[in-house]
Structure formats: structure tokens, C-alpha cells
Amino acid sequence: xxxxxxxxxxxxxxxxxxxxxxxxxxxxxxxxxxxxxxxxxxxxxxxxxxxxxxxxxxxxxxxxxxxxxxxxxxxxxxxxxxxxxxxxxxxxxxxxxxxxxxxxxxxxxxxxxxxxxxxxxxxxxxxxxxxxxxxxxxxxxxxxxxxxxxxxxxxxxxxxxxxxxxxxxxxxxxxxxxxxxxxxxxxxxxxxxxxxxxxxxxxxxxxxxxxxxxxxxxxxxxxxxxxxxxxxxxxxxxxxxxxxxxxxxxxxxxxxxxxxxxxxxxxxxxxxxxxxxxxxxxxxxxxxxxxx
Numbered sequence: 001x002x003x004x005x006x007x008x009x010x011x012x013x014x015x016x017x018x019x020x021x022x023x024x025x026x027x028x029x030x031x032x033x034x035x036x037x038x039x040x041x042x043x044x045x046x047x048x049x050x051x052x053x054x055x056x057x058x059x060x061x062x063x064x065x066x067x068x069x070x071x072x073x074x075x076x077x078x079x080x081x082x083x084x085x086x087x088x089x090x091x092x093x094x095x096x097x098x099x100x101x102x103x104x105x106x107x108x109x110x111x112x113x114x115x116x117x118x119x120x121x122x123x124x125x126x127x128x129x130x131x132x133x134x135x136x137x138x139x140x141x142x143x144x145x146x147x148x149x150x151x152x153x154x155x156x157x158x159x160x161x162x163x164x165x166x167x168x169x170x171x172x173x174x175x176x177x178x179x180x181x182x183x184x185x186x187x188x189x190x191x192x193x194x195x196x197x198x199x200x201x202x203x204x205x206x207x208x209x210x211x212x213x214x215x216x217x218x219x220x221x222x223x224x225x226x227x228x229x230x231x232x233x234x235x236x237x238x239x240x241x242x243x244x245x246x247x248x249x250x251x252x253x254x255x256x257x258x259x260x261x262x263x264x265x266x267x268x269x270x271x272x273x274x275x276x277x278x279x280x281x282x283x284x285x286x287x288x289x290x291x292x
Contacts, residue, residue, distance in 0.1 A: 018058035045262035
């Protein structure tokens with residue numbers, strides 16, 4: 001998705017084949033209808049929601065119908081079902097690293113593999129990961145590791161087997177020693193906060209005329225990927241453009257912003273995404289502006 005955001009398409013055409021759906025005798029990837037719904041939801045954040053799904057293939061009629069129904073429900077504006085974090089196979093991590101290595105010279109959003117950001121999260125991640133290796137303690141930061149805690153000896157043995165399998169996989173050469181600290185075991189999922197102390201700083205009277213996904217950045221007039229401040233409703237561009245919304249936060253200390261790309265809410269002070277019922281009203285306004 002970061003590459004898609006950077007490319008910024010005007011229209012998204014999807015060859016909606018369901019060979020990988022659960023129950024398909026050929027693909028055998030076991031992607032559930034909820035999984036297809038999640039992918040459709042992410043694509044709807046592109047091109048102002050102009051997404052076309054063309055039914056393409058699949059070899060199990062029940063799998064096709066259930067999966068397509070989930071995709072269409074997202075296009076109609078239904079709530080996207082949640083899915084638990086998934087532990088991918090080691091080979092998947094290896095493939096992702098190879099793809100990033102090949103494409104990072106073309107896309108600036110993939111440069112993180114070349115030089116990791118200098119932030120407290122990275123320092124904390126390295127420190128806690130080192131502690132985990134030494135004492136088998138569990139990490140406790142917001143971006144939690146996908147590895148589940150050891151609950152019994154059987155799980156411990158299974159994780160040991162996985163670790164041994166991963167250690168036998170050849171490492172993809174990296175241009176940065178810092179990047180090596182994020183090896184195959186360090187995949188993580190973004191888990192939004194369900195409460196944030198800065199929700200009290202939300203403007204309780206949002207003006208629908210200001211919640212307009214076509215508003216340009218207040219400084220550079222870009223409309224590529226913008227955020228809106230939830231305190232004063234100023235509109236600024238993202239870090240993938242010219243970082244003017246971050247500049248707005250630095251000058252005003254207004255903590256919370258909403259993305260016009262995927263309608264997520266970020267708190268600069270907590271350094272985390274936030275999902276709370278207090279955000280429903282402004283999200284609905286943004287959704288109506290984006291999708292009609």
C-alpha cells in the first residue's frame with residue numbers, strides 16, 4: 001500500500017480472481033472472505049474510492065460467491081470485519097525482503113530498509129528484543145510482535161522449530177547494519193489505541209464543509225495525500241509529500257489528525273493510531289465526502 005499511495009492512481013482496476021480463497025482446490029491459499037474484505041477496504045483508500053472489481057476466476061462456486069459478496073459489501077460502505085494478526089511463513093518474510101530490496105531504488109517509501117528512522121520506538125524495539133533473546137520476556141510496545149507468548153511446552157517447542165527454520169534461511173544482504181536488526185522474526189502489526197488521553201482536544205463541532213477530502217494542503221496546495229487536524233480542521237500534506245501536517249502539529253501542538261486516504265486517525269503525541277467511538281462523527285463526514 002505505501003507504493004500505491006506514492007503512485008497515487010486516478011482509478012483502481014482489480015482482476016478479482018478468487019483462486020486463493022478458502023476451499024479453492026487449485027490455489028489452496030486459504031484466504032477467507034474477511035481477508036478479501038480487508039484487501040478491498042485498503043484499496044478503497046486509493047483514487048478517492050474509485051475502485052472497479054472485475055470477476056476473473058476461481059474453481060469453487062461457494063468460495064467465489066462468499067468472497068465476492070464480502071468485497072461488494074465493502075464497496076457499498078458496510079463495516080469492514082476485523083481479522084486477527086497472522087503469522088506468515090518464513091519464506092514469505094524472505095520474499096518480502098527481496099521485493100523491497102529490488103524496488104526501493106524506485107520508490108522513496110521503501111527507503112526505510114536502507115536507513116531506519118531515528119526514533120524512540122526503534123531504540124525501544126532493539127532494547128526489548130535483546131532482552132527477549134536473553135531472558136525470554138515478552139515485548140510490550142504498541143506495535144506488538146506477531147509472535148505469540150509461550151503458553152505451554154508444546155507451543156515453546158513449536159516456536160523453537162520455527163526459529164531454527166528461520167535461522168537456516170539465507171539472510172538477504174542489506175546496505176545498512178541497522179536494518180539487519182529487523183530480521184525475519186521482527187514482523188509486527190499496527191494495533192490502534194482504543195483510548196487516547198488527547199481525545200479531549202477534539203473539536204466537538206466539526207463543520208462538514210471543512211471535512212472535504214478534495215481540500216488542498218494549506219501550504220503547498222497538494223491534493224495527493226492529505227490529513228486534517230481534528231482540533232482546528234487545517235488541512236496539510238503527509239510525510240510522503242512535504243510533511244506540512246507534521247509542521248502544523250509542531251507549531252500548534254494539536255495532537256490528532258485524520259487521513260483523507262484511509263480515514264485512519266493518528267495521535268502525534270502518543271505516536272499511535274487511535275480507534276474510538278468519539279471519532280465516529282468526523283469519520284462519517286469524511287467517508288461521505290470521499291464516497292458520497
